[in-house]
Amino acid sequence: MVSLFTVEGLSGLLFFGFMGLTLAGAIVATNARSLIRSVAGLALCFLGVAGLYYYLNSPFVALMQILIYVGAVCVTIIFAVMLAESSELKQITSRNGLVGPLAFLASGILIFALAGLALRTQWRPAPCLVNRGTVENLGQSLLTTYSMSFELISVVLLVAVVGSLVLARAGRDK
Amino acid sequence: MYVDPEIIRLLAFLIGVIAFAALNAAYLVWLERKEAAHIQRRIGPKEVGPFGLFQPLVDGIKLMTKQLIVPAGVDPVLFKIAPILVMVPAIMSFVTIPFSDTLVARNLDIGLLAIFAFASVNVLGLLLGAWGSRNKYAVISAARVVSQNVAYEIPMLVTVVTLVMISGTMNLSKIVGLQMGGFWHWNIFNFSASPLMPVAFLIFFVCMLAETNRAPFDMAEAESELVAGAFTEYSGMGFGVFFMGEYANIVIGASVATILFLGGWDCPFGLFPGVHWFLIKMYFLIFTVIWIRWTYPRTTFYGLLNLSWKILIPISFVNLILTSAMLKVF
Numbered sequence: 001m002v003s004l005f006t007v008e009g010l011s012g013l014l015f016f017g018f019m020g021l022t023l024a025g026a027i028v029a030t031n032a033r034s035l036i037r038s039v040a041g042l043a044l045c046f047l048g049v050a051g052l053y054y055y056l057n058s059p060f061v062a063l064m065q066i067l068i069y070v071g072a073v074c075v076t077i078i079f080a081v082m083l084a085e086s087s088e089l090k091q092i093t094s095r096n097g098l099v100g101p102l103a104f105l106a107s108g109i110l111i112f113a114l115a116g117l118a119l120r121t122q123w124r125p126a127p128c129l130v131n132r133g134t135v136e137n138l139g140q141s142l143l144t145t146y147s148m149s150f151e152l153i154s155v156v157l158l159v160a161v162v163g164s165l166v167l168a169r170a171g172r173d174k
Numbered sequence: 175m176y177v178d179p180e181i182i183r184l185l186a187f188l189i190g191v192i193a194f195a196a197l198n199a200a201y202l203v204w205l206e207r208k209e210a211a212h213i214q215r216r217i218g219p220k221e222v223g224p225f226g227l228f229q230p231l232v233d234g235i236k237l238m239t240k241q242l243i244v245p246a247g248v249d250p251v252l253f254k255i256a257p258i259l260v261m262v263p264a265i266m267s268f269v270t271i272p273f274s275d276t277l278v279a280r281n282l283d284i285g286l287l288a289i290f291a292f293a294s295v296n297v298l299g300l301l302l303g304a305w306g307s308r309n310k311y312a313v314i315s316a317a318r319v320v321s322q323n324v325a326y327e328i329p330m331l332v333t334v335v336t337l338v339m340i341s342g343t344m345n346l347s348k349i350v351g352l353q354m355g356g357f358w359h360w361n362i363f364n365f366s367a368s369p370l371m372p373v374a375f376l377i378f379f380v381c382m383l384a385e386t387n388r389a390p391f392d393m394a395e396a397e398s399e400l401v402a403g404a405f406t407e408y409s410g411m412g413f414g415v416f417f418m419g420e421y422a423n424i425v426i427g428a429s430v431a432t433i434l435f436l437g438g439w440d441c442p443f444g445l446f447p448g449v450h451w452f453l454i455k456m457y458f459l460i461f462t463v464i465w466i467r468w469t470y471p472r473t474t475f476y477g478l479l480n481l482s483w484k485i486l487i488p489i490s491f492v493n494l495i496l497t498s499a500m501l502k503v504f
Contacts, residue, residue, distance in 0.1 A: 006178045036305055040252060043298060060284055063291040071294025078301050079320050082313065135284065135344070 015055045022048030035081050043074040060135055187279035191268040198425050199418035200230035206464050213468040240410035248407060249306040256303025257412050260419035263292035263299075267426045272347045274439045274449040286334065286344040289430060293385070296423060297323045300394070300404050303416075307407035315403030318475065319394045322384055325482040326391075330381035332490040333374050336497045337434050340367045350438030357442040362435040366504070368497040370489075375435045377486050377493075379459075382427035384478070386420065389467035393475055428459035 025048055028041025046069040053062035142150050204219065204226065211218030219226030244250055270285035272278035282288050297319060304316035340361065341349045353360050361367075362375045384391040395403030402408075405416050432438060432455045439452040473481070 007180050010181065034249065036252065036302070037249070040255070040302055059282065060287070063284060063287045067287070067291040067294050070298060071291065075294075075297050075301060075320060078298070078305065079317070082301075082305055082316065 011055055015052070018048045018051030018055065020048075021045075022052065024048075036078060039074055039077050039081065042077070043070050046070050046074065060138065184279065187269070191279060192265060195265055195268060195422045195425070196418060199421040200234060202421045202424070202460065202464075203233065203417070204230050205461070206467075209461070209464045210468045213465070234414075237411050237414040242412060243409045245307070245407050247308045249308070252302045252306030253407070254412075256299050256306060257408070257415035257419065259299030259302065260296055261415050261422065263295040264419050264422035264426060267292045268422075270346065271426070271429050272350065272433070272438065273452050274447075275347065275351075277449055278347060281345065281347050284344045285346040286338065286349070286430075286434075289426065290331065290334070293423070293426070294327075296419070299419075303408075304404040307404075309406050311400040311402075311406045312404050315394045315400050315406075319387070319404065322387070322391065322393060322478060325479055326381045326384040326486075329377050329482060329486040329490040330385065332487070332494055333378050333381070334434070336368070336374060336490075336494050337361060339494075339497055339501060340364065346433050346438075350433055350440065353437040354440050354447065356440075357437065360435065360437040360440070366500075368493055368500055370493045370496060371435075373489060374493050375431070377490050378431055378435065380481075380486065382431060383463060383466065384482070386423045386427055386463075388424065388463055390470045390473045391478055392467075392472060393478060396472060398472075424460060424463060425456070428456045428463070431459055432456050 022045050025041045025043070025045030029038045029045055030041075032038040032041055046065060050062045050065040050070070053059075053065055207229075208218040208226070219229040222228040222232050244253060267289045269279045270282045270288050272281065272285075300319050301316050304312040304319070337349070338344055341352055343349060357363065362371055364371050368374070383389075387394045394400075395405060400406070405413050408416060429452075432452060436455045436459075439447050439449055441447045441451050
């Protein structure tokens with residue numbers, strides 16, 4: 001039994017705290033009535049996941065999670081909602097009574113299956129150990145072993161940027 | 175009961191960092207009012223205490239005793255959470271800033287990245303607060319904040335990447351360690367890495383002004399057009415916390431500029447390096463930030479975006495390419 005007033009004890013407590021934060025954020029994101037609150041819940045969920053990464057010895061991934069998901073993705077979503085959603089509080093009332101229980105059942109089965117899969121698989125050791133926040137290993141493997149996927153991802157992003165520009169231009173001419 | 179000394183150290187730093195942020199916010203308001211007054215040939219606060227030095231205390235008591243009004247139409251949760259979302263990341267950033275070689279709460283290996291990650295949450299707080307207050311001025315301000323922050327984050331990060339390439343590390347203490355031994359070792363005068371280093375410092379400084387929404391880039395709370403922008407509906411300490419967050423962000427920006435370009439706690443003449451030199455440089459930068467605010471008028475919004483996309487981003491990329499070429503050649 002680790003005492004609570006040691007670094008390990010407190011980090012264990014914080015790890016559980018971040019787990020709770022992730023779950024709470026996810027629940028807010030799916031159940032909130034207004035869209036903006038959903039995004040706020042999503043941001044909370046991302047923060048929780050970043051905390052989990054941090055306490056799993058990957059501070060670099062944790063900070064990237066905050067920088068990209070909270071700082072960029074959530075801000076972009078909120079911006080889009082602000083521009084698109086003029087009158088809020090449109091509630092979806094026509095909903096079958098069976099939807100809730102069935103959704104719970106489906107997600108329960110999914111969680112059960114994923115957990116079983118994760119526990120029974122013989123995991124191969126990670127190709128590189130990105131511990132203590134060293135960025136060198138990560139950068140080297142991204143630019144050597146995984147350079148193909150790295151380049152493909154940038155092509156996808158480029159296509160997305162060019163596509164959105166084309167769409168925006170087409171809208172402007174009308 | 176056994177308590178780990180590391181926990182006590184962290185607790186002491188936590189309290190110290192919060193006190194530092196709050197004290198800075200209070201006394202930077204005083205400095206701002208005094209400096210503005212002297213630039214405009216006035217005296218400024220002078221009634222409470224010598225030179226008006228107790229004015230921040232009285233202001234704080236006034237802000238805390240005022241009623242917190244939550245207007246009827248707002249989204250109460252988002253409205254209340256927004257000031258916290260602006261303040262907390264600012265305090266988190268202080269954790270990894272090294273004030274001297276020993277005075278640092280947590281010397282992260284990726285400290286520079288940590289500061290930029292936490293700084294990016296700031297925008298989210300302003301956005302949620304602005305949307306939550308259901309006020310047209312606030313929403314206009316939010317739209318401006320986002321486009322301004324996105325535009326100025328790019329040249330700032332490109333400049334920082336240049337610095338990381340030169341230093342080879344994101345550990346802030348190590349970056350300062352590489353610049354020790356007199357002002358000619360500082361990154362701002364590191365001409366052997368890139369002849370454009372003073373320009374890079376200027377780009378960083380301008381971006382810092384824009385990222386912290388300071389004049390001449392304070393489009394987000396342009397008083398003459400938007401009442402108070404994102405803070406329009408906030409009263410009492412809600413407004414106060416936003417204000418503290420803004421000043422804390424200025425302190426962080428000035429600290430990062432000091433660490434990256436001005437040699438951190440290094441003395442310019444190689445004598446007695448220490449935390450005092452860090453504070454002197456940092457407060458000089460903050461003084462300049464306030465000086466600029468009371469000297470130049472606000473830019474227009476298109477001027478602001480053009481400056482970033484057409485001038486700062488190209489120059490910062492030129493600096494990046496030049497630096498990498500010089501690193502490769504020499």
